[in-house]
Amino acid sequence: MKERTNLRALFFCAAALAFTLCGGCAAPQQTAREQPPVAAQSSPAATSPAVPSSPDAQSAASPTPAPAASDLKPPPKPSDVRAALERTYKGAVAFDEHSARVVSGDFNGDGSEDLMVEVRPAPGKVAALNDELSNWIVTDPLTVRPPDPRDFDPHQGVQKLKPSTARPHIEQNDALLVVIHGYKETGWRNPEAMQTYLLKNVSGTDLKTESRAVAQAAAQKKTPRLLGDVLEEKLNGNSGFLYWTGATYGWFH
Numbered sequence: 001m002k003e004r005t006n007l008r009a010l011f012f013c014a015a016a017l018a019f020t021l022c023g024g025c026a027a028p029q030q031t032a033r034e035q036p037p038v039a040a041q042s043s044p045a046a047t048s049p050a051v052p053s054s055p056d057a058q059s060a061a062s063p064t065p066a067p068a069a070s071d072l073k074p075p076p077k078p079s080d081v082r083a084a085l086e087r088t089y090k091g092a093v094a095f096d097e098h099s100a101r102v103v104s105g106d107f108n109g110d111g112s113e114d115l116m117v118e119v120r121p122a123p124g125k126v127a128a129l130n131d132e133l134s135n136w137i138v139t140d141p142l143t144v145r146p147p148d149p150r151d152f153d154p155h156q157g158v159q160k161l162k163p164s165t166a167r168p169h170i171e172q173n174d175a176l177l178v179v180i181h182g183y184k185e186t187g188w189r190n191p192e193a194m195q196t197y198l199l200k201n202v203s204g205t206d207l208k209t210e211s212r213a214v215a216q217a218a219a220q221k222k223t224p225r226l227l228g229d230v231l232e233e234k235l236n237g238n239s240g241f242l243y244w245t246g247a248t249y250g251w252f253h
Contacts, residue, residue, distance in 0.1 A: 075104070076102050076104055076115060076117075078097035080189055081095060081097070081102055081115065081117055082095055082097070084115060084180055084188055084189065084193070085117070085119065085178065085180075087191065087193075087194070088135065088136065088178075088180055088193075088194055088196045089135075089136065089178070089196070090128075091122055091125065092121070092122055092125040092128045092129050092134075093119040093120065093121060093122055093125070093129070093176070093178060093198075094119060094120045094121065094122045094123070095117065095119050096120075100117060100118040100119065101117070101118045101207045102115070102116070102117045102118070103115075103116050103117075103207055103208060103209045103231060104116070104187075104188070104209065105209035105228070105229035105231070106182075106228050106229050107179065107181075107228045107229050107230070107231070107242075107243075107244050107249075108181055108227060108228050108244045109212070109226075109227035109228030109229075109244065110181075110182075110228075112181070112182030112183060112184060112185070112187045112188075113182045113187030113188060114179060114180060114181050114182045114187065114188055114228075115178075115179070115180045115182070115187075115188035116177055116178070116179050116180075116207075116231055117177070117178050117180075118175065118176070118177060118178075118203055118207075119176050119177075119178050120173075120174065120175060120176065121170055121171075121172055121174060121176070126170055126171070126172050129170040129198065130167075130169060130170050132167065135194065135196065136178075136196045136197065136198045137196070137197050137198065137248070138167055138168050138170065138197075138198045138200065139168065139197060139198070139199060139200070139248050139249060140168040140199070140200045140201050140202075141199055141201075141202050141242055141248070141249045141250050141251040142201050142202065142251050143166075143168075144245065144248060144249070144250035144251065168200045168201075170198070170200065174200060175203035176198055176199060176200060176203060177198075177199040177202060177203050177242075178196060178197070178198060178199075179196060179197040179198075179199065179249065180193055180195070180196045181193065181195040181196065181197075183195075197248070197249060199242070199249055202233075202235060202242060202249075202251055204233035204234050204235035204236075205233060205234045205235075206232070206233055206234050207231060207232070207233045208231075208232050208233075209229050209230070209231060209232070210229065210230050210231075210232045210241065211229055212226045212227070212228055212229055212230065215229075215230040215232070215241055215243070219252065222252075223243065223252050224245070226243055226244075227243075227244050227245075227246060228243075228244050230242060230243045231243075235251070235253070238253040239253065240252050240253030
């Protein structure tokens with residue numbers, strides 16, 4: 001009887017030991033299944049929010065965009081200038097592409113590029129240039145009276161200046177300036193750009209276009225409020241510029 005008791009006790013001890021050993025082997029497998037693979041864990045750098053950079057750092061990192069192609073205006077080519085003169089003057093003026101000075105700018109301030117070019121009367125065409133029914137407006141900027149503050153129209157924002165009533169007479173040997181006002185995006189190159197002025201007595205030297213803001217500052221507000229770019233030059237030993245008055249071209253020195 002005693003031996004049976006000992007056998008039962010021994011059996012239960014062996015069973016308990018086997019259960020303990022089996023449980024210890026299964027626990028690590030279960031723990032390994034519950035833990036995610038190391039490769040699938042995301043790094044702290046990937047999960048942390050991005051720190052915004054300073055404006056200076058952003059400016060340095062982002063280059064200044066290049067201007068659009070539509071904003072780049074090519075300089076006047078002789079072939080384009082000749083085509084514009086033929087369109088507006090029908091052969092009445094002569095253009096020497098080797099010596100004539102050509103400049104462009106927004107002289108009347110309408111946002112469209114204008115052309116100013118030095119010309120001479122074509123042989124045998126003086127009568128056509130002096131024809132009062134011609135398409136061009138002949139004017140002498142030297143006869144435009146100096147601006148008077150009382151002439152300023154605050155409602156229209158322009159000077160109430162009028163060109164001289166006497167139409168200047170063109171001579172065969174006159175050095176003239178042609179101004180062709182631009183039309184829409186293509187400016188003076190546009191086939192529909194037909195408004196043109198023929199300026200007498202103001203073909204000087206050192207012609208160049210100057211912006212409205214720079215010219216206004218240089219004149220120290222002695223001119224009227226400029227409406228567009230100006231044509232700087234030296235005329236009869238005096239430095240000055242041609243400017244659009246709202247009705248014609250005047251000379252300021």
